[in-house]
Amino acid sequence: MQRLAHLWNRLDYSCGMLRLVPLLALVCVTTSIQAQTELRIANLGEPASLDPHYVSGVWENRIIGDLFLGLTTEGPDGKPVAGAAEEWAVSDDGTVYTFLIRDHVWSDGTPVTAGDFEYAFRRILRPETAAEYASLLYPIKNAEALNTGQMTDMDQLGVKALDDRTLVITLEASTPYFLAQLTHYTAFPVPRHRVEQYGNDWTKPANIASNGAYVLDEWLPSTHTVLLKNPKFYAADTVAIDRVVFYPGEDRAAVQKRFRAGEIDIAMDFASDQIEWLRKNLPEQTRIAPYLGVYYYPVNTAKPPFDDVRVRQALSMAINREALTDKVLKTGEVPAYSLVPPGTNNYGEPAYVGWMGVPYEARLAQARSLLAEAGFGPDNPLEFTLSYNTSENHKRIAIAVASMWKQLGARVELFNTEVKVHYDKLKQGDFDVARAGWIADYNDPQNFLYLLQSSSGPLNYGRYANPEYDALMEQASATTDLTKRAGLMAQAESLAMRDQPVIPIYYYVSKNLVSNAVQGWQDTINDIHRSRYLSLK
Numbered sequence: 426m427q428r429l430a431h432l433w434n435r436l437d438y439s440c441g442m443l444r445l446v447p448l449l450a451l452v453c454v455t456t457s458i459q460a461q462t463e464l465r466i467a468n469l470g471e472p473a474s475l476d477p478h479y480v481s482g483v484w485e486n487r488i489i490g491d492l493f494l495g496l497t498t499e500g501p502d503g504k505p506v507a508g509a510a511e512e513w514a515v516s517d518d519g520t521v522y523t524f525l526i527r528d529h530v531w532s533d534g535t536p537v538t539a540g541d542f543e544y545a546f547r548r549i550l551r552p553e554t555a556a557e558y559a560s561l562l563y564p565i566k567n568a569e570a571l572n573t574g575q576m577t578d579m580d581q582l583g584v585k586a587l588d589d590r591t592l593v594i595t596l597e598a599s600t601p602y603f604l605a606q607l608t609h610y611t612a613f614p615v616p617r618h619r620v621e622q623y624g625n626d627w628t629k630p631a632n633i634a635s636n637g638a639y640v641l642d643e644w645l646p647s648t649h650t651v652l653l654k655n656p657k658f659y660a661a662d663t664v665a666i667d668r669v670v671f672y673p674g675e676d677r678a679a680v681q682k683r684f685r686a687g688e689i690d691i692a693m694d695f696a697s698d699q700i701e702w703l704r705k706n707l708p709e710q711t712r713i714a715p716y717l718g719v720y721y722y723p724v725n726t727a728k729p730p731f732d733d734v735r736v737r738q739a740l741s742m743a744i745n746r747e748a749l750t751d752k753v754l755k756t757g758e759v760p761a762y763s764l765v766p767p768g769t770n771n772y773g774e775p776a777y778v779g780w781m782g783v784p785y786e787a788r789l790a791q792a793r794s795l796l797a798e799a800g801f802g803p804d805n806p807l808e809f810t811l812s813y814n815t816s817e818n819h820k821r822i823a824i825a826v827a828s829m830w831k832q833l834g835a836r837v838e839l840f841n842t843e844v845k846v847h848y849d850k851l852k853q854g855d856f857d858v859a860r861a862g863w864i865a866d867y868n869d870p871q872n873f874l875y876l877l878q879s880s881s882g883p884l885n886y887g888r889y890a891n892p893e894y895d896a897l898m899e900q901a902s903a904t905t906d907l908t909k910r911a912g913l914m915a916q917a918e919s920l921a922m923r924d925q926p927v928i929p930i931y932y933y934v935s936k937n938l939v940s941n942a943v944q945g946w947q948d949t950i951n952d953i954h955r956s957r958y959l960s961l962k
């Protein structure tokens with residue numbers, strides 16, 4: 426690249442001297458284009474925002490994680506490494522973290538300070554911000570009390586900037602996953618000077634300032650989001666790609682055609698019904714790997730008849746998960762009978778549903794009996810809507826599951842919307858049964874189980890409210906012994922698998938199409954691949 430840029434500069438000078446030579450002018454234009462490396466990503470979702478405090482999707486994380494840098498960040502292998510903090514110290518009891526902010530600047534040249542982090546943590550936790558993901562930060566001292574309005578003095582938050590480069594974060598209790606949690610966008614800094622100057626418009630391309638490897642150049646909703654290499658990034662000399670374009674299209678078949686035509690370099694996900702063709706024709710570019718996440722159906726427990734546990738249990742029992750993974754998907758997904766995937770750190774074996782080993786026909790018979798006890802039968806069939814967001818895979822699964830529920834006499838209407846609308850409805854509780862997926866923000870069972878706590882607000886899509894569950898999770902959060910902590914969370918998961926406010930369907934694998942031209946790609950358990958680590962041949 427340096428050699429190309431040097432050649433470009435020489436040719437550009439030649440153009441200035443020989444403007445009347447059309448051929449040389451053409452060479453100059455062509456060379457300047459070649460000197461700019463562009464990575465094109467099919468992101469499969471339109472971002473709701475580029476403000477780290479107002480997003481919740483993996484498709485948004487891909488963009489925002491290129492723009493901003495947290496105290497820690499993901500390395501090429503997806504594991505936590507130093508980010509905006511170059512080093513830190515932890516107290517003996519594991520509750521006080523002291524970070525040294527590295528000497529770096531926002532993309533407008535303004536220094537990044539510990540005060541920017543303090544400001545950002547306070548902003549996301551203010552009740553008036555209404556950040557739906559704020560509960561992720563509740564391990565921080567007084568964060569929950571301040572976010573829920575039980576306390577009002579933000580000076581009591583356990584985040585303090587001692588000076589421009591020293592940030593101290595105090596936790597309620599020792600939290601084994603805290604450094605990994607800080608890689609998440611809820612812990613990203615925001616440029617206070619820009620937020621206060623422009624208000625909600627601070628994320629517009631003309632107003633935004635970022636501290637990550639890229640800056641925002643253009644965002645055309647439903648078209649693309651364009652990022653440019655940030656020349657002021659502290660490690661800009663290690664960033665090989667100059668321009669990153671994210672396309673939001675959710676049509677996997679259309680994306681695959683564009684990938685095959687060379688118009689896309691990376692497709693995040695593909696239609697499972699294409700797996701045999703892909704393995705035969707694009708084996709090196711078809712990337713399937715273990716992925717720490719669960720595909721599930723939340724059930725609206727606040728809405729009759731789904732407030733009846735027998736109805737929820739019957740619906741879960743009637744799903745033949747093995748048929749879905751083996752015959753519908755066929756890409757290595759594993760049938761799920763728990764909310765927490767096996768192999769999650771700090772846990773052990775998940776708490777599976779009690780009927781996990783029961784043969785499918787016997788489960789169907791039991792499910793019919795449960796529905797009959799709940800008052801549903803041939804004269805009063807269970808009728809409801811199953812909602813899912815646009816995707817060939819989601820549609821195929823929904824059709825198959827609706828057919829399985831038909832064996833119970835249920836009448837199911839399928840309802841499809843694009844991803845942004847779909848998740849808005851889930852957060853508002855505007856659904857009967859719906860498709861959802863959860864990918865771990867950090868490798869710990871708490872990141873799955875907290876979804877069912879009453880305090881998790883809109884992320885608890887089905888509005889599950891079980892005081893015993895909440896108490897176990899609160900007790901676990903205050904327990905420093907990892908074995909005892911795991912036992913408490915397993916008790917909580919056991920309650921949830923009995924009550925079935927969510928119906929686990931399968932544990933994810935990541936499915937990506939990656940061009941052979943892309944260098945530096947590593948399959949990771951969290952499927953995070955920051956553009957700063959990639960290059961193009």
